[in-house]
Amino acid sequence: MHGTSTFQQGVEERMFGRGLLWLSALTVCCLMLQLEILAKTLRAPKEPELISIFPMGGRPGMTMEIEVQGKALEGASGVWFETVNLKGIVRKVEEIELRGMQGDNDEASTTQHGQKVLLEVKIAPGTEIGLYDLRLVALKGVSTALQFHVNSDPVIEETKNSHGPEAPQHLIIPVVVNGKISEMGEADHYSFDVLKDQEVSIECLPAGKDFDPRLTLYEPTGSWFDPNWLSRLAVQDEKTSELKFGLSKKLVYRFSKRGRYQLGVESFLGLHGPDFSYQLRIAQSQPGSKGALLIARGKEGSSGTASLEERSFARELKTDRLGEIISRSVPTGTVELGNTLGIVEHKVIRSEPKPAGSPLPNAVSSYQAEVESNESPTQALALTLPALVEGTIGHPGDVDNFKFKVTEGQQLAFELETPDLLPPFFNPHLGILDEQGHEIFTNVYRKVGGDGDDWIKSVQPKVTCTFERTGEYALQVRDVTATLGESGFKYRVLIRPQVPHVGKVEVKQDAMNLVRGEARKLTVITEQEEGFDGEIALTFGDLPAGVKALTGTDVEPEKPPPLPELNKERFFPKSQKATILLSASPDAPLTTVPKVVCLFAQPIVQGKQGTPFWCREFRSWSSIRPRYLLRVRLPP
Secondary structure (H helix, E strand, C coil): CHHHHHHHHHHHHHHHHHHHHHHHHHHHHHHHHHHHHHHHHHHCCCCCEEEEEECCEECCCCEEEEEEEEECCCCCCEEEECCCCEEEEEEEEEEEEEECCECCCHHHCCEEEEEEEEEEEEECCCCCCEEEEEEEEECCEECCCEEEEECCCCEEECCCCCCCCCCCEECCCCEEEEEECCCCCCEEEEEEEECCCCEEEEEEEECCCCCCEEEEEEEECCCCCCCCCEEEEEEECEEEEECCCCEEEEEEEECCCCEEEEEEEEEHHHCECCCCEEEEEEEECCCCCCCHHHCCCCCCCCCCCCCCCCCCCCCCCCCCHHHHHHCCCCCCCCCCCCCCCCCCCCEEEECCCCCCCCCCCCCCCEEEECCCCCCCHHHCEECCCCEEEEEECCCCCCCEEEEEEECCCCEEEEEEECCCCCCCCCCEEEEEECCCCCEEEECEEEEEECCCCEEEEEECCEEEEECCCCEEEEEEEEECCCCCCCCCCEEEEEEEECCCEEEEEEECCCCCEEECCCEEEEEEEEEEECCCCCEEEEEEECCCCCEEEEEECCCCCCCCCCCCEECHHHHCCEEEEEEEEEEECCCCCCCCCCEEEEEEEEEEECCEECCCEEEEEEEEECCCCCEEEEEECCCC
């Protein structure tokens, strides 16, 4: 009796133990499920975000079906463009799993929950050619932006059938193709016909920042063992422009004989993903053109900003550059500007002979042509400052020489532009030599990098200098190496007096949605150029009712001591960070249409106020939930 009782007790204990194990396992599973749900919640974006768009654009007069993928796009109900000439309608919203960027090991790629939104977009006839921001209005506010292109050439889509090397899609140029690299190892091939000595420009603009397209030009020559053999003519991955999303690639080729040729478009290292869409343009090359896919619309045609770009080899230097800079300063009478503050005489000096009978450019007040070679200091062209110099490093070892006079203590700024080829293809070296031929400074910036014992050198598009002695100095322009030089190595150098002024004004946030009764931080970075030591007032114009801007403070994180940098003040401006809190009152009225809100900056020096200038454009929006959007427009 006692033994039986002990046996039953043992069975009950074992069953109870197993029950505890099952209960523990169930508890662990539930906990893991809750943690996974929490992790997904934490990973979920707080603001609507657009990831991919296909097709990327069209031509005026077209009606297109567009597919956009992104996150937090639940309840997407509207499409917003920066022009009334583009209108979109949301046709369908689907829940999907978003694939991340993928490579050889697709199993390791991650997926996230997101949405696919189908749109109908109409491009009105007469819409200006260029890039436009596309945004969606969802329950959580207005999304981040993707760029939509309005093209001048005929626009088509790649065929749905495979068009690899054996079966390329034939094109009639000029044409713009909307394509996508969506499969592992995919290479899209296109064929086109050309005439003898025809020069063709090929451009490829990717939609996503992770997509690095590769262009390869082929001639179908065949071989004794393969009649479909493709002979490679050219490979180009030239960086032609600094853009917000990715870098465009451009290939220009002159064909020596008439025939049908083939172009391959693929992704570097075989990567692919949902945002690996592209626009490919093939057309007759136009001299001096930077590419039709990269056209930037003018101030009146775009909702751009008055941003002043000073550190990009791609920015355009014009004869009114000095007047543009003066408009962002407070004239104090201490800067020697030439004849007037508003219009300063510029001289354009070209290092190529002027054709006989050529008219003077309307944009400059005078023109001086080179009479003989200026490849030695004794043949240097004399400049009267301020001056705008244009030239070409036409062959390996080419050095262009110019000379100018300065007085003791004179402060000058030197700005460089390379209109055709950007670094790392053309790396312009600017050097200033004294009367003894000693190089006193260059546009080469050096800093310590790596593990602390390496010098990193780079050429910079702007450098400033204060001259210690009166005299005649020489300006030399060449490539950083003596082994490169060609017709594409064109440059412009603007030599002008330094003007203390407000430089670039950058707003960190791309988009902001405010909720009633809440406030969010807006971070503004202002740059003080060429010794500007005044204050910069930031003000908003026409905020929505119930929304106000407050001054805030930030706790700066501790930073390690910087590594040594040589003459950093010559190459880079000082910068300051301002914090603005945008607050919506609990009873702020909702808005149903976008409302323009502008951010202005105003320089102030010793109590004297300069002219306010428009530095950013916002738009406010509330969706069906009590939210506001302050959308920050980035510069084009």
